[in-house]
Amino acid sequence: MTISKALTIAGSDSGGGAGIQADLKTFQELNVYGMSVITAVTAQNTKGVHGVHSMPIQSVRAQLDAIGTDLFPNALKTGMLGSSDIIEAIAERIDFYNMTQLVVDPVMVAKGGQKLLDDNAINTILEKLLPFTKIITPNIPEAEVLTGRSINSLEDQKRAAHLIQSYGAEVVVVKGGHGNSSEVVDVVYDGSQYTLLTGNRYHTMNTHGTGCTFSAAITAQLAKGESIIDAILVAKQFIEAAIRENLHIGSGHGPTNHWAFRETEDARISTIKKQIVKL
Numbered sequence: 001m002t003i004s005k006a007l008t009i010a011g012s013d014s015g016g017g018a019g020i021q022a023d024l025k026t027f028q029e030l031n032v033y034g035m036s037v038i039t040a041v042t043a044q045n046t047k048g049v050h051g052v053h054s055m056p057i058q059s060v061r062a063q064l065d066a067i068g069t070d071l072f073p074n075a076l077k078t079g080m081l082g083s084s085d086i087i088e089a090i091a092e093r094i095d096f097y098n099m100t101q102l103v104v105d106p107v108m109v110a111k112g113g114q115k116l117l118d119d120n121a122i123n124t125i126l127e128k129l130l131p132f133t134k135i136i137t138p139n140i141p142e143a144e145v146l147t148g149r150s151i152n153s154l155e156d157q158k159r160a161a162h163l164i165q166s167y168g169a170e171v172v173v174v175k176g177g178h179g180n181s182s183e184v185v186d187v188v189y190d191g192s193q194y195t196l197l198t199g200n201r202y203h204t205m206n207t208h209g210t211g212c213t214f215s216a217a218i219t220a221q222l223a224k225g226e227s228i229i230d231a232i233l234v235a236k237q238f239i240e241a242a243i244r245e246n247l248h249i250g251s252g253h254g255p256t257n258h259w260a261f262r263e264t265e266d267a268r269i270s271t272i273k274k275q276i277v278k279l
């Protein structure tokens with residue numbers, strides 16, 4: 001039996017809804033062996049981030065060396081990275097071990113407003129990590145920071161995807177969760193065409209960790225050898241189920257339900273539609 005292996009390089013969320021914990025749950029649900037490199041430990045629950053402790057660079061490097069010299073991943077993702085120093089160390093090790101199939105979730109701010117990335121580290125992501133990136137998955141506020149332009153419409157979302165793709169990533173997904181239309185549209189751009197993934201918007205507070213879970217699901221599917229667009233489509237179905245069947249735990253922004261996709265897969269109740277738009 002072939003075992004597909006995926007690695008997440010991200011922060012720990014003690015509340016279990018986002019970060020390393022969301023990623024490993026998602027890998028497991030999609031039948032992929034999960035591994036982790038922890039960049040920071042956050043004290044976090046559904047009410048917010050109450051503390052952040054960054055890992056020493058040597059520890060981040062040692063974790064990557066331990067995986068690079070033995071348990072080589074078929075695909076990997078990054079989430080909360082924190083600082084320029086950590087990003088530089090990660091980019092150097094990813095290059096050294098020739099780890100391909102990299103998904104970058106450019107995590108900047110938590111839902112509660114707490115910063116999870118230093119301001120000066122945004123350029124480091126673009127300069128050091130993007131050259132190795134297969135798919136980058138900014139949400140709307142992150143895409144606004146990356147492009148320096150505000151996004152108020154689907155056309156703006158497409159323009160942002162186009163511009164970010166020109167920075168060097170192979171494929172860009174500008175996620176639509178932060179809009180307020182009745183449908184959520186994620187815009188995928190691969191350098192030659194747009195693919196719009198549209199589904200129902202669910203009105204719930206329980207969306208903590210949606211971006212982490214979505215990018216982890218893409219990574220899991222890539223690890224199994226799926227094409228980029230199919231991996232993104234499955235991830236969109238996975239996160240839709242996780243939001244629709246969310247868990248109602250905690251008193252703030254609660255987590256999504258990482259086992260919902262497994263339980264509802266056969267019911268074919270996904271609302272996600274795929275539309276290709278040629279340039």
Ligand SMILES: Nc1ncnc2c1ncn2[C@@H]1O[C@H](COP(=O)(O)OP(=O)(O)O)[C@@H](O)[C@H]1O
Nearest residue numbers: 139175176177178184200201202210211214239
């Ligand atoms: N309320 C919602 N209803 C349906 N899908 C959502 C909702 N919020 C987010 N999503 C989906 O979850 C994924 C993460 O999106 P988003 O919330 O924009 O990212 P982030 O968690 O990084 O802020 C995307 O695929 C998006 O379409």
Ligand SMILES: Cc1ncc(COP(=O)(O)OP(=O)(O)O)c(N)n1
Nearest residue numbers: 011018019110111208209210211212
């Ligand atoms: C440790 C950690 N990593 C990432 C995030 C942000 O997660 P995201 O999926 O963008 O979801 P929300 O912050 O919007 O809930 C985090 N909070 N903690």
